[in-house]
Amino acid sequence: MKNLSNKIAVVTGGSRGIGAAITRKLAAEGAHVIFTYQNSAEKAEALADDIKNNGGNAIAFAADSSNPSDLQNVIEKTVQQFGKIDILVNNAGIYVGKPFENYTAEDYQSTMDVNVRAVFLGSQEAVKHMPQGGRIISIGSNMAENSIGPQTTLYTMSKSALQGFTRGLARDLGPKKITVNLVQPGPINTDMNPDNTEFADFLRTRMATGEYGKSEDIANAVAFLASEESGFITGSFVTVDGGFNA
Numbered sequence: 485m486k487n488l489s490n491k492i493a494v495v496t497g498g499s500r501g502i503g504a505a506i507t508r509k510l511a512a513e514g515a516h517v518i519f520t521y522q523n524s525a526e527k528a529e530a531l532a533d534d535i536k537n538n539g540g541n542a543i544a545f546a547a548d549s550s551n552p553s554d555l556q557n558v559i560e561k562t563v564q565q566f567g568k569i570d571i572l573v574n575n576a577g578i579y580v581g582k583p584f585e586n587y588t589a590e591d592y593q594s595t596m597d598v599n600v601r602a603v604f605l606g607s608q609e610a611v612k613h614m615p616q617g618g619r620i621i622s623i624g625s626n627m628a629e630n631s632i633g634p635q636t637t638l639y640t641m642s643k644s645a646l647q648g649f650t651r652g653l654a655r656d657l658g659p660k661k662i663t664v665n666l667v668q669p670g671p672i673n674t675d676m677n678p679d680n681t682e683f684a685d686f687l688r689t690r691m692a693t694g695e696y697g698k699s700e701d702i703a704n705a706v707a708f709l710a711s712e713e714s715g716f717i718t719g720s721f722v723t724v725d726g727g728f729n730a
């Protein structure tokens with residue numbers, strides 16, 4: 485039997501990048517995965533089809549993480565169809581990098597809405613339907629502990645909030661045998677952080693490995709935290725960054 489057979493997983497922002505790799509990995513481990521997207525409908529449908537063609541179960545769902553009713557909708561639809569949510573992966577995130585003086589109130593709001601509020605509200609909805617053994621896994625950033633350089637204030641602030649969220653909620657949900665953990669990626673080659681730029685060359689100089697990671701590196705960590713074997717790990721931060729923060 486696969487590790488996550490009979491588990492129902494919801495992944496936010498699964499159409500591309502790290503979220504797509506997490507969706508693939510959880511489905512390969514036997515979970516039924518419901519994953520959201522905002523704009524990339526074609527990519528999302530292609531991913532769901534590909535997973536199904538390979539014997540897995542995945543459903544793409546349009547839901548803007550910055551819209552609380554969209555989040556509520558995806559949780560409700562999942563519960564209507566499957567009766568529960570075992571695993572929630574809060575992956576969707578955005579990066580707005582600017583000199584501090586240039587940030588607008590809209591930049592602040594959009595970043596906090598997707599990177600923080602959606603994690604809080606999505607988790608609140610999901611735990612209502614999460615049985616013992618449930619897992620809440622959020623995708624933060626190694627920048628919560630190492631802001632790297634200028635123009636990172638807003639993003640770093642938002643990802644640091646997930647550390648407090650993870651600590652607090654682990655204590656709330658411990659008695660219910662639900663674990664809450666944070667995976668903190670370093671440089672991973674995606675649309676958000678392509679590995680072929682001058683900035684990428686700079687980032688590589690700061691890494692122990694000297695090489696960018698792949699989305700699958702993050703998906704592997706998430707799959708472990710989603711599995712039964714990780715049951716004693718909660719309130720923890722797992723940094724997966726090729727030694728960037730070492």
Ligand code: NDP
Binds near residue numbers: 669672
């Ligand atoms: P990408 O920009 O490559 O992909 C983002 C994904 O999130 C897409 O599927 C996108 O959907 C979805 N998304 C964005 N905004 C919303 C929204 N409002 N509602 C629903 N879905 C949304 O990002 P990555 O894969 O690189 O990043 C994934 C996570 O990992 C983020 O939380 C990011 O902060 C974090 N991270 C990434 C690092 C990296 O180096 N790549 C390093 C550290 C952390 P759509 O396709 O529809 O636009």
